[in-house]
Amino acid sequence: MQELFLKVAYFLAILGAPALGLFVYAANRQGAINRLFAILSAIFTVWIAVNLMGGFSDNPIWPRFTYAFGSLLPIPILLFICKLGEIKISPRFLFAGWVATFLFFFLALTDLVIKKVTLVRIGGFEGELGPLYPVWTLSVVVVIALEIYLISRLYQRSTGIKKIQLQYVGLGFFVLAAVCTLLDMVIPLLGNTYWMSYDCLSVLLFMGFTAYAIVKYQFMDIKVVITRAGIFALVYCFILWLPLWLGYKTNSWLLTGIAMLIVATAGPFIYTRLRLAIERRFFDQEKVKLAQDEQLRRQKTIDTFSASMAHEIANPIHVIVGLIDVVKIKTLQDLKDNIPAKERVYLEERFGQISEGAFRIARMVKTIREFASQSTGAFKPVVLKEVVNNVLTMLTGKLKEETIDLELNIADDINVIGNKIALEEVILNILLNSIEAFVGCEKADKKITITAQLKPENKVFLTIRDNGCGIPKNMLNDIFLDFVTTKPSSSNLGMGLSLCRKIINLHHGKIWAESLGENKGASIFVELPC
Secondary structure, three states: OHHHHHHHHHHHHHHHHHHHHHHHHHHOOOOHHHHHHHHHHHHHHHHHHHHHHOOOOOOOHHHHHHHHHHHOOHHHHHHHHHHHOOOOOOHHHHHHHHHHHHHHHHHOOOOOOEEEEEEEEOOEEEEEEOOOHHHHHHHHHHHHHHHHHHHHHHHHHOOHHHHHHHHHHHHHHHHHHHHHHHHHHHHHHOOOOHHHHHHHHHHHHHHHHHHHHHHHHHHOOHHHHHHHHHHHHHHHHHHHHHHHHHHHHHOOHHHHHHHHHHHHHHHHHHHHHHHHHHHHHHHHHHHHHHHHHHHHHHHHHHHHHHHHHHHHHHHHHHHHHHHHHHHHHHHHHHHOOOOOHHHHHHHHHHHHHHHHHHHHHHHHHHHHHHHHOOOOOOOEEEEHHHHHHHHHHHHHHHHHHOOOEEEEEOOOOOEEEEOHHHHHHHHHHHHHHHHHOOOOOOOOOOEEEEEEEEEOOOEEEEEEEEOOOOOOHHHOOOOOOOOOOOOOOOOOOOOHHHHHHHHHHHOOOEEEEEOOOOOOOEEEEEEEEO
């Protein structure tokens, strides 16, 4: 019975390996990967056929041929993996590999690898190993280890379709390498050659997964294939065993026949329903993952762009900052006898504002550049009320212009750990969003409230609340993403709150929003260490 099973398995492998090779080759005759796979399948076919001959002949040459043709497999597989990953191989290395391959091919036909054969069976033998068998085993294991390393590195570096393709090839190859290393090399060294006959099934698995990866890998993920196989096995085990179990328990083959008819009819429907439900879940998860990957890619691009723009802005700002005092002194000296003292004071104040604005731009640019390098400068204790007051000084005119009442409730002794300029930038962006929240919102009593409280575990809880137009509930989690805004696209790029989130993250804090809905106001919460 066992020998019959092995013969059937090997016949299937002999038919399957060349069929897969021809199928892949026919799919794209000009593709180098397709041609290489076809050659690989031909070598596998010969190797499997030689293994099968042990079941029909007692000639001791067949086990030796098995190891000889097995010596031909590692280098073509290595070439296939390198072609798949677009890795260039040194001609010297390739020449040395082929020399070693053919050397072991001929040595395997001598008594140096297999010294004595006492019994020949399908896919294996019993006898005595030769002195070079450990060397042959070590050389094959070294190449297999190199191939596993290359597949792992390629998988880590790959993205998109190429990554999915390597999932298939990697899974099939790992099974092939593990089974063949264990059954054909390690266990025989321990004196047991019985299990060698069962290695051909791993070859079919490798060939099948690799063929699918080349031809149709873009249609589904590896998890879907494994899940489909699992569902199929589960459903049809149920179909086969339930009637038999009923027949055994009831001793009624009529009942068994009825049950078999019912489950055989229902089986395809059960399989289809389960498959669609599970695949839908897989595809939904994949969509979310792809969206997250795309968002991460955009964020990296934006961070790089911001750092580049900050660098370009920094140069002219340094010139402006350096020349403001020169222009101020020269202007006031030239006009000192021609203008009243009151106007002189006015000009000095305006020059002071220009200078402060230029310095602020320089500090903001420095903050953006430090953020791009994953740093916001030195972190030290900062008086939170002082940070907020510095921002309110800049916004006093805008608050009066918009007739917004501002209420500030922050104790003088509340400190946070962070970078003052970066935190000012966060509060400024939040307040500007609160002020803009009243645009197009008819409110007689416009109000913004800023409060701060000390919380356990050395945390400060800052709240900025307005009674403006509010935030739609479906956007509460998105407003901190790049290019997301609740304002018209012409008035806002959607970068302010995104920058706030990044700065707060670097401060090891949290930021989030809450709103009861449109026209019901909004609150921005910031948690910072103190």
